[in-house]
Amino acid sequence: MEPRISLITLGVADLHRSYEFYRDGLGLPTSRKPEEGVVFFRTSGVVLALYPYSDLAGDVGPGWEVPRSKFTGITIAHNVRERHQVDEVLELAARAGAEIVKPAADTSWGGYGGYFTDPDGYLWEIAWGAFPFHEDGSLDVG
Template structure:
């Protein structure tokens, strides 16, 4: 049951700063995490990720050209280790998911992969050594996870 959670919802956006300002105005808190391609905004129990549309396509390994299906949203589950990412990825494929990008070391220093559920919704599984999870697997980029008893 611990893996049955969403840590991040990633929206593909055309203008990263405009999108970030919009969500900050709605009460999300912009965090120090992120870079020129992605902004992370902390909510109550999850994180909203804004990813430049072209950069997200590159990360997933899909093209924006032609009629290739391209989702504008990705859901993410952050895991406590690379092995946990691999385990849940295999479990998703065994349950009928479709492999999009097998888990591998990521350019940002972590480990991630993508699969699509049977209806084509995109999911990322990630181990991010820079993001700590609480004991219950929640991602909180504003507080030190040890405050919630994270390992």
């Protein structure tokens, strides 16, 4: 198997609301509309997809449409090139309607970061300092 993650799909309660949060609030680029049933956002790495939660659970199979817990054990990280960008991204997310669940602060690993949740409670970490970037925007994790 080639080491690659191509797509991360978030099951969302309201596709229009989440589309507006990511497109209008955070400024992620897309050429799709919610009326098409799924929305894809282009990033410097993995494609982020939004899909109705019940449809995604149904695609997996019977018995998967269950309530999500508050903490699923997964976070999505957006690393930034400069320390001050952590605060800028968290402010942008808050203006878009995100809940800041951990304000930006120095981290135990020598960086700087904070967390917000999107309209469906998915946790996003905004972080600076752990890794340099490749030219294509992906992280150089060594």
